Each structure stands twice: as structure tokens, then as C-alpha cells.
Amino acid sequence: MKALTLCLALILAPPAFADATATGDLGLVIERATGSLVLIDRSDHAALGRIEGLGDLSHASLTYSPDERFAYVFGRDGGLTKVDLLTRSIAARVVQAGNSIGGAISDDGRLVAVSNYEPGGIRVFDADTLAPVADIPTQGKTVGLVDVPGRRFAWAVWETGEVFLGDFSAPTPKITPLGIAGANPFDAVLTDDAHTYLVGLFGEKGVAAFDLWDETAPPRHFLTDYGKTGTDMPVYKMPHLQSWAFTEGQYALPAVGRHEVLWVDRQNQAQTASTPVHGQPVFIIAQPASPFVWVNFATPLNDVVQVIDSRSHAVVATLTPGKAILHMEFAPRGAEVWISARDDDKVLVYDTHRREKIAEVPAAAPSGIFFTARAHQPGL
Amino acid sequence: MLRVLPLLLLAAPALAEVAPDRAAALRHMVTQDCGSCHGLRLTGGLGRPITPAALNQTPPEVLAEVILDGIPGTAMPPWRPLLTEDEARWIADYLKDPTP
Numbered sequence A: 001m002k003a004l005t006l007c008l009a010l011i012l013a014p015p016a017f018a019d020a021t022a023t024g025d026l027g028l029v030i031e032r033a034t035g036s037l038v039l040i041d042r043s044d045h046a047a048l049g050r051i052e053g054l055g056d057l058s059h060a061s062l063t064y065s066p067d068e069r070f071a072y073v074f075g076r077d078g079g080l081t082k083v084d085l086l087t088r089s090i091a092a093r094v095v096q097a098g099n100s101i102g103g104a105i106s107d108d109g110r111l112v113a114v115s116n117y118e119p120g121g122i123r124v125f126d127a128d129t130l131a132p133v134a135d136i137p138t139q140g141k142t143v144g145l146v147d148v149p150g151r152r153f154a155w156a157v158w159e160t161g162e163v164f165l166g167d168f169s170a171p172t173p174k175i176t177p178l179g180i181a182g183a184n185p186f187d188a189v190l191t192d193d194a195h196t197y198l199v200g201l202f203g204e205k206g207v208a209a210f211d212l213w214d215e216t217a218p219p220r221h222f223l224t225d226y227g228k229t230g231t232d233m234p235v236y237k238m239p240h241l242q243s244w245a246f247t248e249g250q251y252a253l254p255a256v257g258r259h260e261v262l263w264v265d266r267q268n269q270a271q272t273a274s275t276p277v278h279g280q281p282v283f284i285i286a287q288p289a290s291p292f293v294w295v296n297f298a299t300p301l302n303d304v305v306q307v308i309d310s311r312s313h314a315v316v317a318t319l320t321p322g323k324a325i326l327h328m329e330f331a332p333r334g335a336e337v338w339i340s341a342r343d344d345d346k347v348l349v350y351d352t353h354r355r356e357k358i359a360e361v362p363a364a365a366p367s368g369i370f371f372t373a374r375a376h377q378p379g380l
Numbered sequence B: 001m002l003r004v005l006p007l008l009l010l011a012a013p014a015l016a017e018v019a020p021d022r023a024a025a026l027r028h029m030v031t032q033d034c035g036s037c038h039g040l041r042l043t044g045g046l047g048r049p050i051t052p053a054a055l056n057q058t059p060p061e062v063l064a065e066v067i068l069d070g071i072p073g074t075a076m077p078p079w080r081p082l083l084t085e086d087e088a089r090w091i092a093d094y095l096k097d098p099t100p
Helices: A002-012 A372-376 B004-011 B020-038 B060-069 B085-096
Strands: A026-031 A036-041 A046-051 A061-064 A070-074 A079-084 A089-095 A099-105 A111-118 A120-126 A132-136 A142-148 A152-157 A162-167 A174-180 A185-190 A196-201 A207-211 A220-222 A245-247 A250-254 A260-265 A271-276 A281-286 A292-297 A305-309 A315-319 A325-330 A336-341 A346-351 A356-362 A366-371
Touching: A026 A046, A026 A061, A026 A070, A046 A356, A061 A099, A061 A366, A061 A372, A070 A099, A070 A111, A079 A099, A099 A142, A111 A142, A120 A142, A120 A152, A132 A162, A142 A196, A152 A185, A196 A250, A245 A281, A250 A281, A260 A281, A281 A325, A292 A325, A336 A366, A346 A366, A366 A372, B020 B085, B060 B085
Parallel strands: A142 A185, A325 A366
Antiparallel strands: A026 A036, A026 A366, A036 A046, A061 A070, A070 A079, A079 A089, A099 A111, A111 A120, A120 A132, A142 A152, A152 A162, A162 A174, A185 A196, A196 A207, A207 A220, A245 A250, A250 A260, A260 A271, A281 A292, A292 A305, A305 A315, A325 A336, A336 A346, A346 A356
């Protein structure tokens, strides 16, 4: 009898999961001028709602909790906001510095680190509560902050060129200087195997590679004389290295101040090719499970996206998706790419095989697009 | 001849003239393109703050020059390939006084 009542109760009670939302195919689009986010459904090509009140989102980025429920949004005004995708609301928010540039979540999802311009340095927070955990000052603006396995983070300093590895696995953080990358690092990226931390330089030619599997190894420099034969153009937008393309045993890198994508052999760092492109590359992103990389460009040539075959290094498609293309995000298995067209107030969805537009999602001055699948990728 | 000079000075417009469409495009450019280094609210980023308060010691002619020629050895690029002198001056005035 007891069992029967229980059964009845179970049948009669509304199932708790009736309006639960699975987050695996959701994403957030940053509306940079209005300080808001659009929650999108990747499968439905739909905007589900808007989350407001995130402050100044110029140059904003975000990262996800391991359960894909929360996003940590890093705003320009130093705001760190924890957004709940299920309730579509702000779960917590701290203004932790005057001016910040980006952030990262630790491999175990317990810590969120923010990279600051003013005052410079790294601040680390508890991912649950956003309570402060550590404050690591630097001699300047921090750039290229990434998570490194073992509750660690790496970063570089714009003014001094220093690179640091911070270990936050014990109550007292251990900060190890890894050496000098060079003049004015503008961004950095960690290879997919977390072996090499690649730091792009603005103040001099080249890229510095730090071996994170051997902290005593000195950095190696490569691409130190690219484009020697031509003159460099003014740089109207710093390239980004996050989601830097690693494909066909190569790195595909933006040539700073030039209309070129550079190809470097992953084994020996020798330049293997360069591809003349439409403008100065901003993002160079590999289409997952394919030989292709997609490139967008700095203003004023930012209405074009090009696709390059990493085997031939040839441009195989030139698309004009819309005005002021700021970012591209691939579906994790590569079937689609979502492209933000800031001055058209739209996000465009392209089929990557036909390279044709299949949908549009409205968003106000969209910049970064972030799918929840990032939760499971080191370095994102 | 000497008398012409003060007249010329008087005749110099307080604000550089640009067509209304172009002014709208320039405003957009300041927010978005200058904003990518100086912050959308111009409160600073990789580049320093360029708010009216931050620039109140700098005359607009000097700002216009910085905009056209950039600051060599830093990340501030020269905008001469994209802007006329009048447009640079218009931006300089706009930075100092963004009220329409």
C-alpha cells in the first residue's frame, strides 16, 4: 500500500524537470554597446532572451562553468559577472578593478581569474561566490591570460614583456616568472595539448613560445623577421590569439600590420608559407574536424570573411556576410559557424560545408559569440 | 598684409565642418574603432583614457595631429589613411566636447 501511495504521488506530482533547459546547445552573444547578453539556442537558430546590466562590455569575453550552467563575463569596466543560463539572470557580480581585459576559469572550475589593465595584475575569485581568493600585482597591463592544468594560470605583461605561471592549487599561490617574451605582448594562447604558451608581440616582430611542460626551458622565438620585404601598415585593431588555429601540424598566425596569415610548422617553428588575405587578420579560427581556417579582418576592411585551406594555404572562399564582422564561433563539431555583424545588428549562421547563410539572429551591435561547449576546452 | 592675419584667425571656424552623415559615421567610428583600444566609453584600455576630463589640458589642434599621425613607438596608429584633416579636427573637438 505504501508503495502504491508513493507511486501515485510520483505520478501526480508535476515532474520537477518539466521546464528544465538543457544548456549543451546554448550560447551567449555579447551586445557590447548596451552591456547586455543574448542567450541563443544553437539548434533552433533562435534568441531565447536577453540578460542586462553587465556594465561596459567593450572587449568583453566570457567563460563557462564545467556544468555549462553559469557564464563568467569579463567586462571592460572591471566588472566580473556570473550569469545563470537557467534563470537567465545575474547570479553574482563584483566590480573588481578599474579596467580589465579578460579572464579564465581553472581546469577544475573552482577559480575564476581576471586579467586587469588598471591597476594591472591578476585577481582570482571563488567561482561559486566570487569571493576574492588572490591578488597578484604586475608591473603593467596583463594580457593573454589562460588556464593551465593543475589549477594554474599563465599571463604576460604588455609593458615589460614578462610571462608568469601562477599555481593556485595550494592556499598560498606560487608565482613563477618564465622569462621575457619580448616587446609589448598583445595576446597569448595555449596549444591544445597545454604544452606551449605562445605569446604574440606587437613591439617587435615575432612570437615567443614557452614550454609549460618544462618551466626551466628558455623561451624560443620564431617568425622574428616576417614580411621583411614590405612595409607594415598601421594596426587599427589588435589581433586576437584566443582560438588561434592549430591545424595540419601547423600554427596559423596573424601577421601584425600586414594583410597576411603566416603558417608555421608546429615541430620546428619554421615558417612554411604565408597567405595574402583581404586585410589585417583579427581572428584566425580552425573549423573543427576540417582542413579549413576562417579569418576576419580589422577595420576598415572588416566586412569580409575568408576561408583558407591549411594544406594548400590558398584562400578557397571569400564571403561578405555583413558590416563590421567582429567574431566567429563554430559549432563544436564544425557543421555551422556563427558570425557577428556588429553594424547590421545581426548574428549570421553559416553552413560550413556549403558556406551559405542558413539563418540570422537579431542582436544589438553583437561582438563575441560563446557556445557552452567552451566549458570543456582548455584555454577557453 | 598685416591686417589680413587677424581677420583670417577670426574666420577660422570654431568646429571643423563635416557633412551630417559623415559626422554620424565619425561618431560611430570613435565609439567602435577608437573604442577597441580606448574602451567604448573612452575610459581607457590598451590606450589611455580619452575622455574630455583626460584631455582637458590638450588643445584640439594637438589632438588632431595625434589622430592623424599616431604616436610612433606605441600602439596608437596614424589615422591619416582613413581621415581627412577636417575629420580629424572634428573628432578632436568631439572628444573634448561630445555633447551634440
